[in-house]
Amino acid sequence: MENLRNIWKPELYRIQLEAPKPYCIICDNCTDKPEFYGKEYHGIMGHKEATLRLENEPNGAFLIRKGNEFNDFYTLTWRFNDKIHHYKLYYDGTHYIKDKRYDSIYDLVADGLITTHMELRARHILEMINSRTSYTESPYVTLNRRKLNTLSQKQQVTRPTPIVKTEESNTLEFEKRPSFDLTPSFEDNPLLIKYTKSHSFKIHTFKGLNWCELCANFLWGFTAQGVKCEDCGFIAHSKCSERVPNHCVPDLKKLRGVFGIDLTTLLNAHSSTLPFVVRKCVNEIEARGMDSEGIYRVSGFADEIEALKMAFDKDGEATDLSQFSNINVVAGTLKLYLRLLPVPLVTYDLHPKFVQASQLKTPSDQVSLLRGCLELLPKAHYNCLQYMVQHLYRVTQMAAVNKMGAHNLSTVFAPTLVATPPAVTDLACEIRALQALIEYCPLIYYGAQ
Structure with a gap:
């Protein structure tokens, strides 16, 4: 003390x-x-x-x-x-x-x-807490310098530059600049990115002496003295919590497995840019499943998919995929992971603009709108979607063998990747938009080979 x-x-x-x-x-x-x-x-x-x-x-x-x-x-x-x-x-x-x-x-x-x-x-103290406290001046930050360094680590992700549509023709031009490529070689050159995530504050009753991590003042009261983040454990007065920035770094010990966990929460907890389930499954499929006829369309055995899911939840990065000889089990587990995300990669907010892209007539207009609306995604969703689309584009390059072109893949993945309002039952527009995203991947992301 x-x-x-x-x-x-x-x-x-x-x-x-x-x-x-x-x-x-x-x-x-x-x-x-x-x-x-x-x-x-x-x-x-x-x-x-x-x-x-x-x-x-x-x-x-x-x-x-x-x-x-x-x-x-x-x-x-x-x-x-x-x-x-x-x-x-x-x-x-x-x-x-x-x-x-x-x-x-x-x-x-x-x-x-x-x-x-x-x-x-204590009115003078409470008024000071409610009016002057800022996170960067918080005494707690001084005490926990290591945590502050973790929270403040940032690395800018290079996003695609705006498309320029020339007046002379309907062609597309791009500024030449380094691209953010999330191909399978990603694991050899990891990018340390901290995604912005809001805290999940809930009213909490604290035992013993506790103080606010924002203002360092005592959490006064007999019960329900303040709030605590369910993901990272950050403690604050209810009023102070309204000014805490979105720097939640979840504690791995608070997460149960990896399936069904909010994407940003999971990635911050693992200090990762991409979910390891997605990366490991994609790597395995690209290593031994690209020529498998009907990849992603043919279902794997449900009991084996459940076994692989449990292995990911239990063993994490150390999960051995080679023991599952049927590549459709790996593909099915990847689809299951994406399907169980609380918010799909293409979020509910983005859905209207995403669907609008499918209704445009020229490829240049589709590409322009898709690139513009993808920029509105949360970073974690943007990066993971890019990784998946680049992978699906590579799958289409072997469509002569695996029989999975852009339309087939978009039909399989539209219900999984796109957040669709409950009232929508016909996914034709979503399928067309995802198909355009896959077909024009090199233009949209300017990084897939």
């Missing part, structure tokens, strides 16, 4: 210790109390009678009552700051106030006393 004293700001903690503790005023002879209250319930009791009952009690004293027999709610009356206060109570299986829930009325009162005490005694 010694090395944390210069980082953690203990003022809020000291102020919380001064908050009054709940002191229940007991009623032993109440016969009509509801099942969710105990001896703190005093039955029907008016405002004045409750005030008199608590007048000589210490701060923190409380009781619960019903104002009159016609009320459909109960009232909490407590003494705080030498004054009597009255509050409506809410219960729907648990006691709650706004988004905070409590297992018992004691927890609610304890948290309420702390909250009102902090608002009274």
Whole structure:
């Protein structure tokens, strides 16, 4: 704890210790109390009678009552700051106030006393937290320099330059510049890219002393003191969490397997540019399946696909694909991985523009629109889609043997790669757009050979 004293700001903690503790005023002879209250319930009791009952009690004293027999709610009356206060109570299986829930009325009162005490005694600190805190000036960043370095590592991905359509003809011209090529040789020259990912904050009840990782102030309260990211464990006040940038680096220990995990979350957790499932499957297929007739169209055995899926979830990068002699099992597992992504590679937001490309008449217009709309994809989706399309383009180069041209492949992959609204049942437009993406891959990505 010694090395944390210069980082953690203990003022809020000291102020919380001064908050009054709940002191229940007991009623032993109440016969009509509801099942969710105990001896703190005093039955029907008016405002004045409750005030008199608590007048000589210490701060923190409380009781619960019903104002009159016609009320459909109960009232909490407590003494705080030498004054009597009255509050409506809410219960729907648990006691709650706004988004905070409590297992018992004691927890609610304890948290309420702390909250009102902090608002009274620590207002200047709370106003400072809500108005001045910035992530880059956070004391937590100073303490965790290694984490900051991890979060701040960035490498620019070279994206295709805009297409220029000449006035003299309908041809396409490109500026000559280095391309971002994600061919199978990628594993020999890994690109360390951190994808932007927002935190998955959920209200959390912390045990023991905890402080906000943004402002370094104490997480005050009796319960539900703040929020915690379900992916990386970042802790913050609810207000502070609204200003935390999208630098979530998920903890591998919090992820269960690799299938069905958000793409950006998975790649950040593994410090990878591409999901290893996709890379390993593509490499295996390009090594021994490019001449397999009906590759991706012919189904592998379901039990073997499930076995390979479990192996990926268990062994990760170390998974041995050579033990699966049927290449259609590898292809089926790759399709399964892509199909189980919570958000497909071509996202819901991009779907309208993607479909629009299929309705354009000239190849140059299709290529121009496809390149423009792909730029709107999240980086993780952009890179993975590029890798897959480059691979599928290479598959089409052997269509004379494997019988899988661009149309056949797009028919197989459109339901998997393209996020389609539930109301859409006819995928003709999606198939045509994906077919154009595959056929014009060298022009769109300017990197496939």
